[in-house]
Structure formats: C-alpha cells, structure tokens
Amino acid sequence: MESHLNQLFDYNFYCNKELILQAKDVVDYPESCKRLFSHILNVHHLWNAAMLGEASEYTQWQIHAIEDWEDIHYNNQRTTFGLLRNTEDLSKRINYTTEKGNTYTTEYKDVLFHIINHSTHHRGQLLVELRKHNVEPLELEYIIYKR
Incomplete structure (x- = not known):
C-alpha cells in the first residue's frame, strides 16, 4: 500500500509541477484557475x-x-x-472536524488517497477552464505519466 501511495504522490507532484510551470508562462492566467489550483494546494496542506x-x-x-x-x-x-515514511500502520485513524462542524474518523490510507483523488478531480476542472481561455491543456493522464 505504501509503495503504491508513494507512486501516486510522485504522479501528483509531477502533474502539479507541470501546471505550475505552465501558469508561469501564461500572460493572463485565469482567476478561476488560480482559485482551483490554490484549492488543490490548500486541501493537501489541510490534510497533512x-x-x-x-x-x-x-x-x-x-x-x-x-x-x-x-x-x-x-x-x-x-x-x-514524511508521513508515509514515519507511519508504521496506514490503518491508523485520525479524528477531524469539517468546516461545517461535523466530526469524523478516517484511516490515514483513505485520507492519503483522498488527497490524490481530490487533486485529480480539480486538475480536470482546471484543464477545462484553461481550454475555455484558449490555453492548451497539458496531457496529465496517469498512463501517459507512466510511459
């Protein structure tokens, strides 16, 4: 499980890095895309x-x-x-409270997968937004990354 999560976070890092490089090259980077990418970064940080x-x-x-x-x-x-290296048991549970005030308990492995899935979801939205603003979206599919 840890090995697979490491691979997925490598992929996540690659995709986000490519989008950062692209954003630096676009003269009028869309505000909607700044909002989505900031959200990706923020949620990853929040879960960490x-x-x-x-x-x-x-x-x-x-x-x-x-x-x-x-x-x-x-x-x-x-x-x-660091969390992946120093957590002996990925079924360890964390308690957290959402912004709505609801309290939950979730296993580390599920939180870690959620970070990846959440990032992928919003990167897809971001790529659609870029196309709407005449910016050619990057090819960030996992299978392409693994080639």
Missing part, C-alpha cells in the same frame, strides 16, 4: 496538518499568488512523504 495534529496555515479556498505555488507544493509533498 490534520494527520500531524497541527493547525493549518491555510483555508480551503484561500488564493495564493502563482509565485508561491511552487513552495507550497514542495512543502506539501515533503510533508506527505
């Missing part, structure tokens, strides 16, 4: 903080400057790999 039992520095929909994305992304990835 929850698994570490720490307070988050960001809110779900906080918007970051493109110039800050790379550092946030790198720190998210570094923190997640």
